[in-house]
Amino acid sequence: MRTIGNTIAEQGGASVSGTVTRGSIIARIERLPANAMQVRARLLIGAATFFDGFDVITIAATLPLLIQKWGLTPGQVGFLIASGSIGQLIGAFLFPSLAERYGRVRAIAWSSGIIGLTSIACGFAPSFAVFVALRIVQGLGLGGELPVAATYINEITRAHGRGRFVLLYEIVFPIGLLASNALGAWIVPRFGWEAMYFIGGVPLVLFFMLRVLVPESPRWLGERERMTEADRALRAFEASVKGPLPPVGSIAEFEAMVHRHPKRRTLDLFGRAYIKRTVAVAFLWMTCGVIQYGLSTWLPTIYKTVYHAPLQLALNLAVAASVLGVIGSLTCALIVDKVGRKPVINWSFVLCAMSLVLAGVFHAQSVYVVATFCALALGFMACGFITAYVYTPELYPTSIRAFGCGLGGAWLKVAAIFAPALVGKTLVGGNLDVAFYTLAAVPMLAAVAVHFLGIETKGKVLEQLEA
16 A cells, blocks of 8 residues: 555656655646546546536426426426526535535535436426425536536646636536437427436436546545545556656646645635635626526527417527537637637627627517527627636635635526526516616626636646635
8 A cells, every 4th residue: 555655656657756745746737648537537527517417408498398287377487497596506515515525526426416316306296396396406416516527627637728628528518408408309399398307317327437437636635635545546547648658847846836825715715815706706607697597498488488489499499599509618618728718708798798688679570580699699608608617616726626616606506596587577577678688787797807806817737826
């Protein structure tokens, strides 16, 4: 059995002498080229994130039939959409806390198990009350998986190309949204709403697979002074590199980074060092929650009830919006390391706001005109949303990174609880244009907050970004 004082043996042809320390762990991560273990981790955890997106938006495809099945009022519909967000709000705090204590991979596995099990149960729900209760429980996993997964993927990646690496992983979330909308448009009219929730049960398999096949975050293990395990986890990544490893950089330089700042506690998120970043993160994630849940989940119902589009057309138009979301996310992944995080977020949110304003101006036109502007808004919003998953983990040190991401996710869920009710009330009053203008104000405010309060993080080692 290795001990903390053991030397780091030869790593893929590059011999590194010295004790296993946090500085040496970071140095070894920073010299890692792309490797098969990173790909495996990205695929398996990406599968969890894919079904997170799939299950989050399943309610949009099934909502028209659920309204009909249980004779739901607009108020009940708003509560049904928000019910999942109540659980997600709790999960956004619960699972990052578990990740800080028990590890990133364990927390992701536990959240995946909850998502899959409750999704299957939703398909058997006998009543509106039972369905709502299951959505709340499922929300625990949905709210917890994304911030912890984003934390993990950031921590196993070196600074060079981190934005592209993380966002090419995170693109599976909007792909999950697209798949849910696309499959919903085909499956729901043919096989009923229950089938969507049975498909959403797949993450239950990941509960059993992740801890066996994916190494824990070496950065987190090092932070917890579990150096033997950190070394073992790093070796799993290093062993999967094709060819000789590059030499390790200056360990002393990385040691200086590690010891330059004190270990942070959760309350430091609101202290002088991080409060500006935390406020910027709050605006960023609230915007994603308001637009995703206040607009996206309502779109098929708006098209069907306001514009009297057939169910199939309403679902197809929602699919088109999801396609633009994936295209926007992919574009963002390719440019974020060149342009920077802040410009991508700011411009995407400004353009999202402009699209929503145009949707309000032309709300009395045909369903296709309104659907076009809504699709553009969701496509631009997807750029900012996906960038949040690389940007937020970069803003906080390892000791509070998962909780900082969870706090961002919590703001998203708070917005998700109230946004659907806002849209529902405007629908009842016939003021769809007011809903679009109100929604447009949110990303505009977020762009201002990120511009003035956020920092640029591209190309920097995570430990360099500690305040």
